[in-house]
Each structure stands twice: as structure tokens, then as C-alpha cells.
Amino acid sequence: MGKVDPAFIQEPEHRPRISYIEGEGFPLIDLSPLHSNNVSAVEGLVKEVGKACKEWGFFQVINHGVPLEKRQKIDSDSRKFFEQSLEEKRKVRRTEKLVLGYYDTEHTKNVRDWKEVFDIAVEEPALIPASPDPDDKEITELYNQWPEYPPELRETCQDYGQEIVKLARKLFELIALSLGLPADRFHSFFKDHNSYIRLNHYPPCPTPELALGVGPHKDGGALTILAQDDVGGLEVKRKDGEWVWVKPTPDAYIVNVGDIIQVWSNDKYESVEHRAMVNSEKERFSVPFFFNPAHYTIIKPLEELTNEQNPAKYRAYNWGKFTASRRRSNFQKLNVENLQISHFRISD
Ligand code: OGA
Ligand code: NI
Secondary structure: OOOOOHHHOOOHHHOOOOOOEEOOOOOEEEOHHHHOOOHHHHHHHHHHHHHHHHHOOEEEEEOOOOOHHHHHHHHHHHHHHHHOOHHHHHHHEOOOOOOOEEEOOOEEOOEEOOOEEEEEEOOOOEEEEOOOOOOOOOEEEEOOOOOOOOOOHHHHHHHHHHHHHHHHHHHHHHHHHHOOOOOOOOHHHHOOOOOEEEEEEEOOOOOOOOOOOEEEEOOOOOEEEEEEOOOOOEEEEOOOOOEEEOOOOOOOEEEEEOHHHHHHOOOOOOOOOEEEOOOOOOOEEEEEEEEOOOOOOEEOOOHHHOOOOOOOOEOOEEHHHHHHHHHHHHHOOOOOOOOOHHHHEOOO
């Protein structure tokens, strides 16, 4: 990426500290009770998940059931893909119409991210509204773009997608139970889920004190499950406002509550800001999986979780239209804030 283009430079208040705080107390949850029939161990797990969602909005999981070889495979294929020349990678680049594939120009909050990305829809075709305009009923069918190399990337991503979706559904059962709801309460929202896998590559950056791999943001979907490599760089904003570094744990996944859980739970569980630092020596890879409901889903606080004392804090919104609007602002440096759930907040 060469010389630092001013488009990458963060505002002073967003520049990362190079000496960082390590996430003391960052929740690490062992999911092995899910694979047993021990009812009280599962109850304990539900409490742990509820506490982590409330206090951090983030947690790591181990013994999650995703086979290690599937994760290693997607990791090595991702490295193979990004190793290629820019010219090769741009053969599968995303365009305003073909929104899946490769690109290296993403902006978070209108500052360019120090990364390159390859996006893959888990279910094909992925259906999304053609435009954010509420009167435009046109739905676009999206297909993945596959590079020539590595030739097995498609199969690798399909295999990985299946496993990670299973984990996401299990996590939603735990989250539902932790909110006092039936375990399957969220399943119907994900019948035609609109989820995707992203391969992230963060090249070494000559000025890591000025730029970020991903600028501070909250994930707009329901739940994110991130595989990070052993370099590390993810930072999470703790409830006291400090940015803390999430130490890589081999074979663990980092799970976070997205904006949709915040709305469904009527703010009981909040979507938390996070960002990715880069460094001047090592490149870094990560693979987030974004678990999203069907495009036609209307997102609003669940009735079971609201009442007269605790009225709904958000107006209902259409998930597909929300993403369509977000997608537009990811493309270019616009001088307006992109769409946030706070725009649907009912002021009290
Ligand atoms: C993201 C994200 C963090 C990372 O892609 O939404 O937060 O460590 N990534 O790659
Ligand atoms: Ni994120």
C-alpha cells in the first residue's frame, strides 16, 4: 500500500495508543457443556453468556465444535489468495453492483481502513434490496465471485460456512435462554439468513500510530464470530471507556453482540465499539463471520422484553434497507454519518 495516503489518517482522538491495555477479565467461555447432557452445566453456561453479553458485549469461546482443520483451511486459503498480485485480486473485485468479492478501499466512518478484504455470501444467491429507498421494492440476487487461485476456495468457504452457522445458532440459543426466552426464540429470523464471511488481510503499516486496520465501529448485524490469527490487533471498548486489546487465544473464537441484538433486547445487551490496530512489522489475518437475519426482517424490540415500565426504545426498521444504506456509505468518503440504530431510537 506504500506511502500513507491522507485518506487513511485517523482524527487525533481515534489514533491508537501503541502501548496498550490488555483485556484483563475479558470473558473466556468453555462451550463443552453444549456437547454433554449435563443440565446444570448448561445452566451455568447460560449465566456466563448472559453476564458476558451484559458486561462486555464480547467474549471468547473455546470447545466450540468447529473443527480446527476447517479453520486452518480457510486461513491458509486466505493467505494464498492475498499473496497474489493486485492485478490478480482485482479480477474478482467488487463493484457497486457486484458487492461481493475483493476490495481494498473500505472506509469506516469515512476514513480509509488499512486492509484488503474478500467478502463471501454464505447462502447463494444472497437477496438484498436494490436500493435504500423504502418505495423501491426491487430485490437484487447476489452471487459470489471466485478467484482462479486458490481453486479450492469455494469449497473451503462452503465447508467453513456450514460449521460456523451451526455455532452461531447454538450461541443464539444460549443468548435466548439468558434473556429468559425459549431457546429457539430467534431461529425463525435466520431461516433465510443473509450472512457472510469476510477474509481480512491487514498488511504491515509504516505509520501504525496514525491509521487503523478497521476504524472504531459497531457491527450492524446480529452476531459476529471472529477468528483472529496469533498477531492480534483487535481492541474492544470496555464499558469504562478504555480500549483494551484482545489477546489471541489459539483456536478460540471472539463473539460479539451486534446492533440487532441490542434492539431485540431493548438495550439489555449492547453492541460494543471495536477497532483493529495494525503494526509496522507483521501482517495480520482475520476471518469474521457476520450472522444476519433475512433481508425482509423487521427489527424491533421483542415484545416479551418490553412492557409499560420498560417501553420499546427503538422504532421498527427493515434490515435489508438498513444494510443497503450502509453499503452505499462504505463505498466512498461521504461527508455524512452512515446509518446507525441510534437513528431509530425513541427519545425518552
Ligand atoms: C470487522 C472487525 C476486527 C478484526 O471486520 O467488523 O471488527 O480484528 N474486524 O479483524
Ligand atoms: Ni467489527
